[in-house]
Amino acid sequence: MDFKKIKNEVNKLFKNKYMGNILAVLLVIGFILIAITILAPGLLSGKDEVLTEENNTKVNTTVSTYEDKQKVELTNILRKIDGVGEVDVMINFESGEEKVAAYDSTNQTTKTEETDTNGGKRVSNQQNDTTKVVMSSESGGNSPVILKTYKPKVIGVVITAEGAESSKVRYDIEKAVSSLYGISVEKVNVYPMGI
Incomplete structure (x- = not known):
């Protein structure tokens, strides 16, 4: 089929009022679906939202997996240790959740x-x-x-924390994480948070 025949067929479709209306409706629906996926990606992901309150400040955190939930909970508990300020946590898991x-x-x-x-x-x-x-x-x-349901096993944790310059604070963090996840202190690395 050459280009002229294709062009004639498309023109016939648009000249037919009924087909033109159907194509217009389909285009509008397509644009709406694209707009929804771009503007509101969280609506289609099925993620749960957790609202935590720390020091009278509300933190809105999206929790999609067990791993993310563990990170949020560990961050919240470490902030409550005496001498610890802001905390960033990275947790390394052996594998994913197994059912x-x-x-x-x-x-x-x-x-x-x-x-x-x-x-x-x-x-x-x-x-x-x-x-x-x-x-x-x-x-x-x-x-x-x-x-x-077998939860993923933690094999290592890296933490940056305000106040970790103090060896006592660093030890308290290492001990808490080691006890919480049942891993050796050598697998918990704590560093002072840079500015």
Whole structure:
């Protein structure tokens, strides 16, 4: 198909009033969807908002994962240690969250013995094993039944804090983080916050 034929077909579509209206509506809907995704990305992400209050100042923090939640909670608790001011935290995890689903297992064994007219005997065994994930119907949708959820293991933490120039404050932070996550003090690095 050459360019002139394509141009003629497009012109025919726009000359038809009904098709022109449909195309105009589709274009408007497309622009609205693009505007929503650009102007309000948080609406489509499904993230929870947590509002914390520290020293009479409200901090609005978006928490999307377990890792982010741990970072926010650790930051808030470290700020409450005597001698610690502003804190930035970076937590290194071994892996992501792991969920263990429930399975329904069925084992079926069939044994068949056949004897033919010549006196021959044949035995056949058949075993069927089926395993499927147990599903539950909630809120109009199906989702797997989760037996256990393993949270990610913390393997290291880096902290910058106001007041960490003091060895006592640095030790208090290291000890708190070490106790909280069950990791050795060597895996907790605390540095004074630069200006």
